[in-house]
Amino acid sequence: TQLLEQSPQFLSIQEGENLTVYCNSSSVFSSLQWYRQEPGEGPVLLVTVVTGGEVKKLKRLTFQFGDARKDSSLHITAAQTGDTGLYLCAGASGSTLGRLYFGRGTQLTVWP
Amino acid sequence: DADVTQTPRNRITKTGKRIMLECSQTKGHDRMYWYRQDPGLGLRLIYYSFDVKDINKGEISDGYSVSRQAQAKFSLSLESAIPNQTALYFCATSVGSSYNEQFFGPGTRLTVL
Numbered sequence: 349t350q351l352l353e354q355s356p357q358f359l360s361i362q363e364g365e366n367l368t369v370y371c372n373s374s375s376v377f378s379s380l381q382w383y384r385q386e387p388g389e390g391p392v393l394l395v396t397v398v399t400g401g402e403v404k405k406l407k408r409l410t411f412q413f414g415d416a417r418k419d420s421s422l423h424i425t426a427a428q429t430g431d432t433g434l435y436l437c438a439g440a441s442g443s444t445l446g447r448l449y450f451g452r453g454t455q456l457t458v459w460p
Numbered sequence: 461d462a463d464v465t466q467t468p469r470n471r472i473t474k475t476g477k478r479i480m481l482e483c484s485q486t487k488g489h490d491r492m493y494w495y496r497q498d499p500g501l502g503l504r505l506i507y508y509s510f511d512v513k514d515i516n517k518g519e520i521s522d523g524y525s526v527s528r529q530a531q532a533k534f535s536l537s538l539e540s541a542i543p544n545q546t547a548l549y550f551c552a553t554s555v556g557s558s559y560n561e562q563f564f565g566p567g568t569r570l571t572v573l
Contacts, residue, residue: 357500379559390464390550390564391503398559436502440560446491446510447518448560452502 351375352439354451362459364426369454371437372419377449378442380413380420385434385453427458463487464565466551472571479538481568483551491554492534493562494518494526496547503550509534510556541572 355370371380379398383391395404397413397420404411408431410423424431434455438448464485473479483492494506495518505518507526515526523545527535538545548569552562 381561390567393561396559396561446508446560448562450503452500
């Protein structure tokens with residue numbers, strides 16, 4: 349059973365377009381994280397959101413945590429080729445301390 | 461210098477062989493994790509450790525074992541490798557906050573023939 353469902357699984361767009369990636373669950377999480385992974389490397393933490401309704405911005409990336417803390421979204425404005433990678437969401441639950449539950453990821457390809 | 465290192469980076473082995481993957485960290489974190497990554501399946505937790513005397517099974521521990529030799533070292537062993545253990549393996553560390561933010565090594569690509 350996958351606790352976190354990410355959509356879409358694949359996304360291929362032109363440079364300059366906007367996009368949104370979704371991370372949904374029926375479970376409540378105490379915090380949710382987004383990671384980006386490039387080929388041949390391990391995932392790298394982008395952001396952690398902890399409060400329902402929270403919005404965080406990281407340059408052209410906007411992260412939102414749902415009011416009920418069950419879902420999150422990542423919006424990229426004016427995508428660049430350097431945004432290409434696998435985007436993973438991961439949730440921390442207060443009932444299972446020390447563990448993260450990962451979604452299966454969204455593979456983003458940005459073409460020049 | 462990398463904070464989390466994994467050796468080897470690539471390994472090809474045969475069915476039935478014993479394999480050990482090693483992870484070292486200089487971040488001073490207490491918590492360490494082993495994941496495997498398969499295309500389309502995301503990251504799945506194999507084992508995790510909160511300190512040297514604490515080892516916990518993850519969701520896919522069958523066929524694997526671990527050893528926490530020191531705070532900075534966490535090894536993963538495949539006692540008798542089989543082809544469906546072919547995957548990318550990642551070690552990660554965490555400082556132990558409630559957010560459990562994790563820092564990953566570069567990964568080991570393991571192929572079992």
